[in-house]
Amino acid sequence: MSDDGSTLARRQLGKYLRDGRQERGLTLHHAADLIQRSATALQRIEKGNVAKVREVDIDALCRIYEFDADHTAAMKGLAAQGNDQSWWYEFGDLMPENFDFFVGLEASAQRLTTYEPELVPGLLQTPAYASTLIRSVYPDDGPEEHARRVQLRMRRQTRITRKYEPATLDVVLRESVLRGVVGGSKAMAAQLKHLADMGTRSNINVQVLPFSAGFPLGEAVGSFVILEFGADSRGQAVEPPVVYTESFIGELYLAKPIAVQRYHGAYDSLRRSALDATASRALLRQIAKEYAS
Template identity: 65%
Template sequence: MSEDGSTLARRQLGKYLRNGRDECGFTIQQVAELIERSASTLQRIEKGTAVRIRTIDLEALCKIYGFGPEQLRAMKGLATQGSEQSWWCEYGDAVPTNFDFYVELEASARQLTSYEPEFVPGLLQTPAYTGVLIRTANPTDNTEEHMRRVQLRTRRQLRIARKHHPVILDVIVRESVLRGLVGSPKIMATQLRYLAEASTRPNVNVQVLPFSAGFPVADPIGPFVIMEFGMSKQGQMVEPPVVYTERSTGGLYFAKPAALEHYHQSYESLRRSAMDAVDSRALLRKVAKEYA
């Protein structure tokens, strides 16, 4: 069955509602009686298979689960995406900016396959490097808010180092990531040494696409992440994979098989032209010394 972005939006909505019900200790039958709907209807909503959700039902569910105004607005924003062919998460529009669906998806993923032509991927950034990017992107925020954003990203990185089922991270960065100055030479030197050290972990693979490789993918391609969620004990996908690409106005999510295949093929084209892991690590350390 072909999945598109609207299915992803419904699936995320269902997950939030299911988590809200679990936190309140209700069964599906109990909540269904409270909103005067059938248990099967509520189950379809939670599984993301209900194509249309009545606003009155969504408002009732959010009230039962104690969701605040921002959460309610986010749930409504997701519900309205049901008829779209792909799902734009426009910052500051239908979905509030502090409702970060990418972080939610990333936290559930077992493997992340990422291409980054401009910056070190978020999960591999040092606090100082992150701090520079966050201050640049949010110039009106105060110091406390900047620190909160840095701490959020740092907490996300714990999944790489944990002993039990660490996330598998497969990354290709363009050489411009190494050469583009973020903050200061000292920050860059520390960042590149950290990136080289992180690549020695068994669950982390980092490869550099050198300038000499040119452009292995014919079409212009920006940063993207392929998120895969692992297999169940029965040998079935826990959730269908998702591709996330970032734009200046928001993030675009793809879940159609054709789109997934396109990004997988693009990644393999980039990998064939990239330096191997050992040579990439050596280059990272070499450039770090140049900055130092």
Template identity: 55%
Template structure:
């Protein structure tokens, strides 16, 4: 992956998915776009030239039948392709409603995350997700809300599928359990769901109790470290990436020093958290209290 960057790999991933949706082969796309098959192969692997020609990306989008939003997003990725770590500001270069992260998540093998205030999407119940979605998109029609919730539920196949499910390591702040989203019935079902999910061999859920204080000395917001598995020789398929979400945009970090610092932060938070069995007991206890 020498010279590769996250925007380049994401650009290649979306081009490959578009081609597969059309059912076309690499030689067919190459002929229509007037590029060589080897060039298309390199593009799909994220191995673009140092200077990406936006005209090539625009032509590929046309050949692959990409809609206006997808075309704009891929052109935006191409313009940011040289950034090793980058900040995706909503509405800048890439359309605000184009979810770059979802394409990244689909390829992951291990997710390590800390969330101090809310249950992460991969562990939400449909009712919990619906309350958050309605709050986040107050002007949306019910059909659009249903679609967003359905998509979030579909994403959970990443950890529940039978064949090679991703590993999920999570620490949730106790505030996540105490803050009522929706009502007590929604919370009871959500906490029971967390306890049940924590029994899966590929899912680890720990709770950071209030009494643990602030393990790092400074408050830390939600972050996710994504890892993409290793090849036969033990080399990573792709470099790990740290994803930090904010209200106005997303930060993607892949410099080794940044990834290492977030791994160390997670280890410190995990060390201060309850163990898995105690966390599961607390979840079941609070679920019963909410039901009562």
């Protein structure tokens, strides 16, 4: 029986390969002929249905699709994870530093459900707030590289701000997010005002879990994101949902239905204990004024 986690890696590998083929204007049959495989075999790879993808096929496809060295290395990393029967991933030893697996999932998601106890989520960060955090992670970056990293984070936000079919974002922030200073008082004032403004969008819900609510789950909970990818015309999920969590040493991608269900339950408990959207915006604006004064 295939493992949910390894299936996630295979599915994403297939998506990147399919996108590469389509960007080159190649049909399944044409691309399959070029690697001396059948169209059915290539289609199974693109759908994530091949348990062990051969490295020779990855090499050939990446060469045909003109992937650069980093992109090719990332595809091999996904293939290796797809062959692994572990249901969790720590990509640091397999993926190039500039390849962000989560960003690929995020870009495909139709709904993102997020809990953050410490920091503003990347999709809601201002440039100044993001710049401070990125500088802490990459202190040796030159000005151009630093600007590129900030620009990438800002570009990700178009997923929720674009006019045509933006993704839905549902966020609960613990009050500690509002109180932890990142970038100084002026940056925090602008960041909290931005959160309040973003919460007025029809596709975005921002709620604050106040300190007075204590710990609704009976224990401290780390940050997590539940990514859902929409449904087809029959109401079936296009792709199974995924939970993303991270720690100081790595990232976890959980795809087992029972894990996703437990995180949904946890989020519902946190949201019920949080201030409603209107009260949350009022608190955000109040604390923003405190920072600005």
